Amino acid sequence: MRKIVSLAAFAVIAAWGADPPQLSGTWVFDPGHAAKLKISTLEIHQSADTVEVSEAGREAKAKTIHLVCALGGQQCQIKEAGEEVSFWYNGPALVMMEMRHNRDVVIKTQWEPSEDGKSLRMEVFHISPAGRDESYTLTRQGGS
Numbered sequence: 001m002r003k004i005v006s007l008a009a010f011a012v013i014a015a016w017g018a019d020p021p022q023l024s025g026t027w028v029f030d031p032g033h034a035a036k037l038k039i040s041t042l043e044i045h046q047s048a049d050t051v052e053v054s055e056a057g058r059e060a061k062a063k064t065i066h067l068v069c070a071l072g073g074q075q076c077q078i079k080e081a082g083e084e085v086s087f088w089y090n091g092p093a094l095v096m097m098e099m100r101h102n103r104d105v106v107i108k109t110q111w112e113p114s115e116d117g118k119s120l121r122m123e124v125f126h127i128s129p130a131g132r133d134e135s136y137t138l139t140r141q142g143g144s
Contacts, residue, residue: 020046020089021113027120027138042122042138044094044111051087051094075099104128 027042041056054066069076073088084099093112099105106128112121117140124134 021092021094021111022046022117023094023111023113023120026141028141030137030139033136036134037136041141042120053096 023044024046025044027044029037029040029042038057038059039055040058043054043056045052049072050068050070052066052068054064056064065078067076067078067085069085069087071087071089073086075084075086077083078085084103086097088095090110093110096109096111098107098109100107108125108127110121110123110125112123113119114121119140120138122136122138124136126132
């Protein structure tokens with residue numbers, strides 16, 4: 001039992017000390033997801049202690065969401081949407097937890113880049129109310 005606890009502690013420490021994923025850039029959703037999503041583009045800018053995320057809608061009149069939030073699980077507000085969010089790294093993934101409608105709706109989203117950095121896997125977990133998990137693929141615009 002002691003070995004298992006030691007290994008688990010080592011894994012957490014190793015994940016914490018690992019370099020964060022490089023997600024800065026403009027990401028475009030795969031055209032196959034168009035019918036399912038209201039957003040077409042995700043723009044991410046990272047710094048050592050903050051993340052800035054902007055979502056652009058598919059339609060000209062769609063609302064654009066823009067937020068800047070500290071990393072490490074601190075909560076911040078999305079002014080445009082009246083929601084609370086928090087961000088942290090989980091190994092190679094950036095995690096966002098959204099709380100809507102006085103925390104009646106909780107959604108966890110993970111972004112994890114491919115090894116070559118050209119694509120991004122976005123997984124959405126509907127925690128409360130429980131719902132069907134979703135997975136999307138995005139491509140880095142400009143190929144950088």
